[in-house]
Amino acid sequence: MENRFCKKCLMNEVMGQAEYKHMQDYISNIDSFIKTEEKDYKERLGICMDCDNLINGMCKLCGCYVEMRAAVKKNYCPNIERKWDKIS
Numbered sequence: 527m528e529n530r531f532c533k534k535c536l537m538n539e540v541m542g543q544a545e546y547k548h549m550q551d552y553i554s555n556i557d558s559f560i561k562t563e564e565k566d567y568k569e570r571l572g573i574c575m576d577c578d579n580l581i582n583g584m585c586k587l588c589g590c591y592v593e594m595r596a597a598v599k600k601n602y603c604p605n606i607e608r609k610w611d612k613i614s
């Protein structure tokens with residue numbers, strides 16, 4: 527895969543298929559007790575996709591892959607505004 531710089535992309539657009547599947551497997555195996563509900567997960571990722579801090583699927587404030595960070599309920603957006611807190 528060629529190296530690309532992709533602002534506001536999630537990992538399916540920048541990772542190879544095998545790595546992406548590995549990440550998805552990891553996310554699906556997160557214990558439901560600590561996992562973000564699907565609706566909130568999608569909303570978190572939607573907020574990230576509109577955020578200037580998202581580059582190549584990674585948040586430049588914390589260095590996390592947002593798809594993985596957002597999948598754990600207790601995690602929060604590292605921006606000073608804590609953007610995910612807007613989700614009700």
Ligand code: SF4
Nearest residue numbers: 574577580585603605
């Ligand atoms: S600052 Fe928050 S909303 Fe923006 S990419 Fe990072 S985690 Fe997502």
